[in-house]
Amino acid sequence: MPKIIDRDKYKKDLAERAAGFFSKHGYAGVGMRGIAEHLGVSKSALYHYFPTKESLFLASTESIMSRVGEAPLDVATTESAQLLALVDSMRGDFGPEMALVFDYLRGKSPTEIAADETMQMSRSTYLKAVERIVGPERAVETLSVVIGRLMLDYLSGGELGRL
Amino acid sequence: MPKIIDRDKYKKDLAERAAGFFSKHGYAGVGMRGIAEHLGVSKSALYHYFPTKESLFLASTESIMSRVGEAPLDVATTESAQLLALVDSMRGDFGPEMALVFDYLRGKSPTEIAADETMQMSRSTYLKAVERIVGPERAVETLSVVIGRLMLDYLSGGELGRL
DNA sequence: ATTGTTTTCGACCGATTGGACGAGGACCCA
DNA sequence: TGGGTCCTCGTCCAATCGGTCGAAAACAAT
Numbered sequence: 001m002p003k004i005i006d007r008d009k010y011k012k013d014l015a016e017r018a019a020g021f022f023s024k025h026g027y028a029g030v031g032m033r034g035i036a037e038h039l040g041v042s043k044s045a046l047y048h049y050f051p052t053k054e055s056l057f058l059a060s061t062e063s064i065m066s067r068v069g070e071a072p073l074d075v076a077t078t079e080s081a082q083l084l085a086l087v088d089s090m091r092g093d094f095g096p097e098m099a100l101v102f103d104y105l106r107g108k109s110p111t112e113i114a115a116d117e118t119m120q121m122s123r124s125t126y127l128k129a130v131e132r133i134v135g136p137e138r139a140v141e142t143l144s145v146v147i148g149r150l151m152l153d154y155l156s157g158g159e160l161g162r163l
Numbered sequence: 164m165p166k167i168i169d170r171d172k173y174k175k176d177l178a179e180r181a182a183g184f185f186s187k188h189g190y191a192g193v194g195m196r197g198i199a200e201h202l203g204v205s206k207s208a209l210y211h212y213f214p215t216k217e218s219l220f221l222a223s224t225e226s227i228m229s230r231v232g233e234a235p236l237d238v239a240t241t242e243s244a245q246l247l248a249l250v251d252s253m254r255g256d257f258g259p260e261m262a263l264v265f266d267y268l269r270g271k272s273p274t275e276i277a278a279d280e281t282m283q284m285s286r287s288t289y290l291k292a293v294e295r296i297v298g299p300e301r302a303v304e305t306l307s308v309v310i311g312r313l314m315l316d317y318l319s320g321g322e323l324g325r326l
Numbered sequence: 327a328t329t330g331t332t333t334t335c336g337a338c339c340g341a342t343t344g345g346a347c348g349a350g351g352a353c354c355c356a
Numbered sequence: 357t358g359g360g361t362c363c364t365c366g367t368c369c370a371a372t373c374g375g376t377c378g379a380a381a382a383c384a385a386t
Contacts, residue, residue: 106187334380
């Protein structure tokens with residue numbers, strides 16, 4: 001009787017495509033009208049799937065944070081080459097994605113950040129990606145270096161950081 | 164005849180105090196009314212000093228970025244202790260300040276970021292602060308590590324990163 | 327006190343915001 | 357073809373946005 005297209009899949013697809021728009025303009029910088037237009041649907045269609053703008057934003061950030069550090073891993077090369085490859089694979093979207101993260105974290109206290117489930121998942125995904133290369137003991141330290149390089153690269157427009 | 168209070172100083176003061184508000188809510192997340200209320204002046208008073216919201220935002224970001232890495236330097240301690248002290252001195256405001264930076268950089272291309280004068284000044288200030296500790300050759304590399312630690316610390320709410 | 331200037335104020339404008347809503351189209355099964 | 361759902365659409369609303377403006381307050385010098 002009903003229309004049985006995959007509603008959840010469609011919803012996820014909308015959230016994921018909206019994420020790029022959010023990261024480009026910021027949460028408060030976009031309106032539901034602009035998002036809908038960018039997605040090629042109507043504003044009401046968006047509200048049909050997401051009750052509020054915030055819920056759409058949360059779904060978007062989650063979808064972005066969950067698919068990170070999924071770079072293929074070439075075990076035949078050296079450790080530093082693998083790290084370099086990891087950094088390179090993340091370089092392209094790092095700036096916009098971090099902008100989204102900072103938007104998501106805006107106003108949250110350190111305690112809230114530590115307890116936030118989306119952030120916990122994102123952290124463990126990042127950590128595991130590094131762990132596969134340098135092992136568990138040096139994971140945190142190495143992740144710090146990797147993020148530092150990505151940040152410096154972004155903040156300098158590519159002029160610094162590519163060591 | 165006129166009122167000869169220090170207009171420039173007052174203007175700078177407004178911009179600096181507005182910076183905290185911007186970093187807390189994001190550029191698009193605040194209105195001139197909200198800023199004015201937070202500063203204890205009227206909206207028109209704000210427009211008397213800044214022609215547009217954007218000009219106020221730019222003045223705010225510049226004032227924030229220019230006073231960074233001004234930590235006192237204790238030459239008697241070890242290098243790593245000095246680095247740790249530098250990191251500690253920046254930890255408190257790092258998150259909000261980076262949120263402001265990401266807001267400022269939003270939508271800019273790598274080329275534009277590299278050429279941006281405010282960012283150039285900010286980078287050189289950061290670099291000099293590290294340079295005074297580890298010397299010029301290792302400055303970029305060390306800065307990358309410092310920023311990585313601060314980022315990890317912020318993103319984990321203080322649970323990671325304090326190595 | 328009076329003049330001339332700077333700073334502040336509240337009222338106002340058109341545009342846009344997040345969200346609500348009912349009508350109609352698209353679709354699946356009988 | 358005819359129900360019954362699900363989806364989409366345009367319209368409407370109060371609130372808020374950035375920005376303008378003219379009048380009043382605050383002040384320094386005469």
